[in-house]
Amino acid sequence: AAAAPAEKEDPFEQELRKANEEMIRENYAQALRSFNTLTTNFAHEPSAHLGRARLLELLAKKERSNQRLWEAIDGYKRYLAFGELVASNKEFQTAGESCIENLRFLGHHRQATNIHELLIKRLPEDPRLRNQLSLTYLMVNNLQQVEKVAVETLKLWPTNAVAQLHYGLALRQFHADYPKALPYLKYAVESEEEGTQEAFFYLSLGETMQRLSMKSEALEVYSKGVAKGFFASLYQRSLYNEPRLRAQPFWQPKETGYDRQLEKLTLNWRAIRDEGLALLGRSGFFEDEAELLRDxxxxxxxxxYAQGRRVKDNCRRAPITCSLLEEFPESAGxxxxxxxxxxxxxxxxxxxxxxPxxxxxxxxxxxxxPEPEKTSLRVAEQERTWREGELFIFDDSFEHEVWHNGSQxxxxxxxDMWHPQLSAAQRRSLTPI
Ligand code: LMR
Ligand code: MN
Incomplete structure (x- = not known):
């Protein structure tokens, strides 16, 4: 009998394999040309668009180019638009998740939610896809949407730890309902499930306990957070840290190296006070603290000054204070x-x-x-108060708490001042907070 003829590869498959091989061989310029040809000549083939998107994403990372990343996102979107024509759920999901990750990276969370919705619609049985959506909302602090998505997820999967976590965060940060938030946060963090083990979640649970007077339970959560490497120490729980910086609750001016600048400000405290008091006397200039820190x-x-930049209009109304600060760039900047x-x-x-x-x-x-004995600032385990014309320095990454029990x-x-041990290069390159 004659041998069966070798199966002839379909021309599209052949071209696709060639393009992928070029990519694997790191011949990126050629691979990109091949994928561009493929998406033109075989525009109806989802895998051509997917292959091109993956290559563009790889190039974006290599070249550190946002322009390229947008091209990759566009490629992923074209692929995802095939919808039911894509046979593999797994492949569809992975592509969607890559697209979301890139959109999150570029700060386009609103756009990412559309891709989330697409994935949820296709794979309605997977709670993780819903949790990813609420996480995107959490990233932009849209707690109303976090709550909405988490509530829906919990209707279908009442014991899902990540959904409980997100719901608890919304109860805490949006409704300030600490008693109701507590069991959700506690269950989730203690589950140690994937998606629940982050410094921010330990901090949220501990702070919720502190606000419910559960002091020893909070310390337990924090010490677990220290053991997991989330916090520098029991009391120092900032989330955006540089390693190896000297850390202590209070500092002496000499220890900072800014003693000369601080001395000059202190000498001028009356002029600064007069500007502050004048502004206090005019209504509408001071704004409420907005982070739910007030009991x-x-x-x-x-x-x-905010994030190293002068707040122009406000400085105009406090010219002496701001001109003094211009001589202290380690603070103003x-x-x-x-x-x-x-x-x-x-x-x-x-x-x-x-x-932070x-x-x-x-x-x-x-x-x-006017009433130093009726006010108090606790930093870690040390307490002190305010005295007119005096200056003190603390490290606010350590836990602190404030009381004013007087009448005026x-x-x-x-x-704020750069930590003195940060190099000039660090001061230039650290992201603003
Ligand atoms: C704080 O940093 O939280 C407080 O010290 C602020 C203040 O006004 O006392
Ligand atoms: Mn503070």
Whole structure:
């Protein structure tokens, strides 16, 4: 009998294999030409678009090019638009997830949600795809949507740990409902399931416990977080950290190396106070602290510098203070901090909390403090108070808590300063906070 004729490869398959081989051999320019030809000549073939998108994504990473990444996203979208014509669920999902990851990276979370919806529609039985959607909403702090998605997921999978986590976060941060949030956060973090083990989640659970007066339970959560490498220490729980920076709750001016600049500001404290008080006297300039850190009371601020940039209009109304600060670029130019007037009225309590980063130190120049024995700042395990004309420095990445039990407002100038051990290169390249 005659041998069966060798099966002839279909021309598309042949071209696709060639393009993939070029990619594997790292002949990227040629591979890109081949994929471009493929998507033109075989525009109806999903795998041509997928192959091209993957190559573009690889090139984007190699070239560190956002332009290329957008081309990759566009390629993935074209592939995904084939919908039911794509046979493999797995391949469809992986492509969708790559597309989402790239959109998240470029900060286009709104666009990413469309891809999430596409995946959920195709694979409605997979709770992870819904959790990914609520995570995208969490990344842009859209807690209303986080809640909505998580509630839907929990209807179908009531014990899903990630959905419980996201729901708990919404209850805590959107509704400030700590008693209701607690069991969800606790269950999720203690499950140690994938998607629940991050510093931020340990911090959220611990802070929720602290707000419910569960002090020892909170410390337990934090010490577990330390053991997992999420926190520098039990009390230092900032999330954006540089390694090996000296860390202590309070600093002496000499230790910072900024003692000359701080001394000059302190000498001028009355002029600074007068500008702060004048602004306080005009309504509408100070703004409420917006991070849900207040338990009760009134605590407002007036920003002069934010993320290393002068707040122009505000500085115009405080010219002496800002001209003094222009001589202190390590503070005014600190892209991981602010300079601001901070006023606290009587009967105020600020929950224990940590600043976001260990890259700054925070000075308070006290401008008005008529009742020092009725106010208090705790940093880690040390407490102190404010005295007019005095300046102190603390590291706000350590847990701190504030009380004002007097009857008259306390006014301070808060100045963040680059941590003195950060190099010039670090100060230039660290992302702003
Ligand atoms: C803080 O950094 O949380 C407080 O010290 C601010 C303030 O006004 O006391
Ligand atoms: Mn603080």
């Amino acid at each position: 009760k009371g009134v605590w407002q601020q007036y920003e002069l 600190c892209r991981r901090g602010q300079v601001k007037f901070s006023v606290m009225e009587s009967k105020t309590h600020v929950w224990p909390h940590c600043g 980063t260990n890259c700054r130190l925070r000075a308070h120049l006290t401008l008005a403090a 407002p306390r006014l301070v100038l808060i100045l």
